[in-house]
Amino acid sequence: MDHIFNHVKIEAISGVVGKNPLNVQKLANSFCIPEKRIKRFIKTNGFEHLRVLSDNLSFGDMCVKASQSLLDSLNIPPSKIESFICASHSHDYFIPGTSYTIQNRIGLTKDCFLSDTVQSCPGFIFSIIHACSLIESNLCKNVLLCVGDIVDRRYPLSEDLSDYDSYLENSDGCACILFSYSHENNPIHISTQSYGEFYRSAFSPNFGMRSTRISVGCDKYRVDGNIMNSFVLDTVSKHFASFISNNKICMDELDYIVFQQTGNALIKALGSVLELPEEKCPFVSKEYGNMSSASIPISVLKLNENHKKTRSLVLHSFGVGLASAICKLNLNNTVFSSIIEM
Amino acid sequence: MNKEEILGIITDIVDPEDQLTENTVIAECEDIDSLALLNLFLEFRKVKKDLTITEFSNCKTIKNVINLLLE
DSSP states (O other): EEEEEEEEEEEEEEEESEEEEHHHHHOOOOOOOOOOHHHHHHHHHOOEEEOOOOOOHHHHHHHHHHHHHHHHHHTGGGGGGGEEEEEEESSOOSSOOOHHHHHHHOOOOTTEEEEEEOOOTTHHHHHHHHHHHHHHSSOOEEEEEEEOOOOOOOOOOOOOOOHHHHHHBOOOOOEEEEEEEEOOOOOOEEEEEEGGGGGGGGOOOSSSSSSSSSSSSSOOEEEEEHHHHHHHIIHHHHHHHHHHHHTTGGGOOEEEEEEEOOOOHHHHHHHHHHHHGGGGSSOOOTTOOOOOGEEEEHHHHHHHTTTOSEEEEEEEEETTEEEEEEEEEETTEEEEEOOOOO | HHHHHHHHHHHHHHHHHOOOOTTTTTGGGGTTTTHHHHHHHHHHHHHHHHHOOOHHHHHOOOHHHHHHHHH
């Protein structure tokens, strides 16, 4: 799907990350992963620490904190929010949706339209489509969006270590974004591609009702690294190239291209295939890990904290689905909050 | 770059327990995981600029990789 939304602006972005840094090397040592594999993992992916949310806190708690921080930064009362979306693959409960469980904590009114979606890595960009659609269809004047995930660390690594790489790269984080109607023309170019035929390549089969009816064969979240790498360096790279070409985007007009923070080497390889300048495609998650759908907005906040200019951006998320989602937007007057640890 | 040099680069990056040979089957070699393959792809893109992941992924053995790079 390709579309341009013309009358939506991003008012503000806030973010929450897990307070507790988990040293990847120590974590790997605790599971007796061979030293050689650990070194290769850290060198290739570039993650030195992951972020873990404090005990007894959940995705919903991060959403509350990020929402309150954002609304405070703009001095907007929660009663003014007309729509609220929570996108995650780690919602607090099956029933009801996270948005309902935190509605009153944030202070949203009964007239606020609530919606929850199950989204993973590409969830941020997919949710931009939801938010912009609500606004451009005149259903509401603003949308508060929370995206993010927490990692289920109840289970140890498999004995065959087949899931060690996904275990050592994912972190807890959440971002909150406020969209509002803009009278001025403020184009957000967007494109998505979905490849359901590869759904088993990043798969967590035991957390749904199907597993209660039919044996699903395995239990934990697993990513097939080879299929994922091929998907990114072939399908995702072609999607990016066609997006840039179709929208006549000039590299010089962009401050950054922020890719899903799947690891330093994969971002480098993607940049190499697309012949992009390395400095335009930053890897900023060395201390944060890959935060799924929050990965890109948290990276934008991180770039801002590092005093980098993030006004004209292409954001490209990809992964679970499998899916690829890209958007180009301008954040000229967006308010960026400091990243909160929780 | 010749055959021996390519095998040397692969060995340096993979750092295998057992010696790699031209006949090593990539899928059967425990040391060549997805991260090793990603590092190899990045390294070989430096010498073969038009190398694609599809071509690279189609290589079943080290010999296939060598032949691809010598094409």
